[in-house]
Amino acid sequence: MGRTSDRRGRILGSARARVLIGALALLAGTIAVSIVVDRALLLAQLDERIDANLAQEVAEFEQLAQGIDPDRGEPFGSDVAAIFDTFFARNIPDTDEVFLGLVDGRPYLRSPDAPYPVEDVGPLVASWGSAREPAYGNAPTPGGDVRYLVVPVVVTGGEREGTFVVARFPAAERAEVDDAVRAAATVGLVAFLVAAAAAWAIAGRVLAPLRDLAHAADAVREDNLSERIPVEGRGELAELTQTFNAMLDRVEGAFATQRSFLDDAGHELRTPITVIRGHLELAAPDEPLGESTREVVFDELDRMTRIVEDLLLIAKAERPDFVVPGPVDVADLTHEIVAKASPLVAREWEVRAEAVVVAQLDRERITQAWMNLVRNAVQHTTDGQRITVFSVVVDEHLELGVRDQGEGVSAEDRERIFDRFGRGASARRTRSDGAGLGLAIATAIAAAHGGRVDLRDTPGGGATFVLCLPVTAVETPTPNPVIDERTEEDLPWPAS
Numbered sequence: 001m002g003r004t005s006d007r008r009g010r011i012l013g014s015a016r017a018r019v020l021i022g023a024l025a026l027l028a029g030t031i032a033v034s035i036v037v038d039r040a041l042l043l044a045q046l047d048e049r050i051d052a053n054l055a056q057e058v059a060e061f062e063q064l065a066q067g068i069d070p071d072r073g074e075p076f077g078s079d080v081a082a083i084f085d086t087f088f089a090r091n092i093p094d095t096d097e098v099f100l101g102l103v104d105g106r107p108y109l110r111s112p113d114a115p116y117p118v119e120d121v122g123p124l125v126a127s128w129g130s131a132r133e134p135a136y137g138n139a140p141t142p143g144g145d146v147r148y149l150v151v152p153v154v155v156t157g158g159e160r161e162g163t164f165v166v167a168r169f170p171a172a173e174r175a176e177v178d179d180a181v182r183a184a185a186t187v188g189l190v191a192f193l194v195a196a197a198a199a200w201a202i203a204g205r206v207l208a209p210l211r212d213l214a215h216a217a218d219a220v221r222e223d224n225l226s227e228r229i230p231v232e233g234r235g236e237l238a239e240l241t242q243t244f245n246a247m248l249d250r251v252e253g254a255f256a257t258q259r260s261f262l263d264d265a266g267h268e269l270r271t272p273i274t275v276i277r278g279h280l281e282l283a284a285p286d287e288p289l290g291e292s293t294r295e296v297v298f299d300e301l302d303r304m305t306r307i308v309e310d311l312l313l314i315a316k317a318e319r320p321d322f323v324v325p326g327p328v329d330v331a332d333l334t335h336e337i338v339a340k341a342s343p344l345v346a347r348e349w350e351v352r353a354e355a356v357v358v359a360q361l362d363r364e365r366i367t368q369a370w371m372n373l374v375r376n377a378v379q380h381t382t383d384g385q386r387i388t389v390f391s392v393v394v395d396e397h398l399e400l401g402v403r404d405q406g407e408g409v410s411a412e413d414r415e416r417i418f419d420r421f422g423r424g425a426s427a428r429r430t431r432s433d434g435a436g437l438g439l440a441i442a443t444a445i446a447a448a449h450g451g452r453v454d455l456r457d458t459p460g461g462g463a464t465f466v467l468c469l470p471v472t473a474v475e476t477p478t479p480n481p482v483i484d485e486r487t488e489e490d491l492p493w494p495a496s
Contacts, residue, residue, distance in 0.1 A: 023203075024199065035181060035188060046173055053094070060091065064087050080161070084109045094168075098110065098111050098169075100119060102165065104161055105126070131150045131163060133152065144169050148167035212230075228248060272300035323448045326361070327359070330361075331356050331357075341371065347383070347387045348384060352388045352390045370442075381405060388403040397468055406462050408462055453466070
């Protein structure tokens with residue numbers, strides 16, 4: 001019993017059942033309202049038809065009253081009784097209809113075969129006899145409800161007053177209306193049941209992607225993030241499926257980033273930890289650490305700190321709030337980069353071009369990325385070699401670049417150096433170097449701005465790294481000047 005109740009509860013609580021119940025409730029309400037409205041309209045049309053028939057009978061009576069008495073060959077004049085005698089003799093009412101003539105307020109003649117002797121209903125006859133102008137009305141009688149039209153008979157010089165009443169008992173016609181309504185209700189019920197079965201099947205097909213989503217979500221595990229839902233058709237469910245698949249893509253990417261982060265951190269941190277452990281093991285337990293050992297330990301700890309901070313920065317690059325753009329004066333930032341970089345080492349620093357533009361950038365992040373390109377140039381040059389910093393606007397893109405006169409980048413290293421912990425085969429590594437994350441950080445920051453990092457061929461040797469960013473200018477940029485006259489080979493970016 002408990003399992004049956006739980007199963008029934010799950011079925012009734014499902015989205016399919018809720019959608020179906022809502023649709024069927026709306027359909028049932030629509031059918032019920034339509035039946036009620038149809039019945040009201042049919043009864044109104046019936047009343048209009050009855051009134052038209054009553055009016056037609058009265059018109060025939062008035063036409064006769066204005067004509068010739070066939071028995072005397074003369075106008076009826078003031079003889080009300082003769083008018084009734086002639087009319088009742090010549091006219092036969094319909095099955096549910098009755099004629100009644102009143103003289104001086106009392107019943108004088110009634111048509112034969114009447115559905116009910118209305119002259120026996122005293123209060124009703126009294127109200128008819130006192131009528132002074134034509135009037136429609138409805139009244140209950142022991143024979144059923146009656147619809148009537150009462151018309152006073154006015155004759156010139158007459159000594160007696162007359163009243164003509166034509167009445168109709170609509171019970172049979174109303175029964176026909178009710179039969180028609182019941183037939184419509186039966187058809188509506190059958191249509192409702194057919195619609196319910198069809199809706200249940202359609203709802204199952206329409207909501208099938210939701211069941212697939214539930215199965216896919218249930219199948220997603222840390223070791224199985226490849227499950228995807230086939231996108232079929234169009235509409236909200238197709239969009240939901242695409243959104244769910246995109247979410248799985250992000251989740252898979254996040255897990256991949258996490259695994260990569262853990263693998264990279266474990267791999268790269270193992271070296272300084274081994275160095276620290278080796279020096280501590282060589283030190284005597286009862287003697288203080290020597291100055292050289294302390295220097296090595298603290299240097300390796302600092303490198304571990306930098307590695308962790310850089311890895312955390314790359315991991316944050318997927319977050320929507322990683323960059324917070326604001327107006328940045330690019331020309332001012334270009335000189336600021338050189339001002340920060342020139343004290344680092346003895347190089348020949350120069351600014352070759354500056355973009356006179358205010359762009360929407362995250363100043364802190366862009367500075368960090370640009371400085372990483374500068375540090376990369378420093379690591380691949382020697383004292384006295386030139387490092388050129390430039391910024392230009394080219395084809396609605398802002399290019400922030402660093403050119404060096406170092407050994408350049410070989411073809412086999414061009415892709416690897418942008419990976420985390422990636423270094424060129426000829427890279428020189430010193431204890432003060434980073435962990436090979438500088439270009440990876442610059443790439444992540446550029447991507448967060450909707451851009452990229454380019455490595456370009458440099459005439460004369462060396463390497464040129466460029467942050468290529470879509471520019472959103474606050475002020476219209478002016479033409480980008482070159483500081484002095486140079487040949488095309490000396491330009492800090494390849495000629496297009």
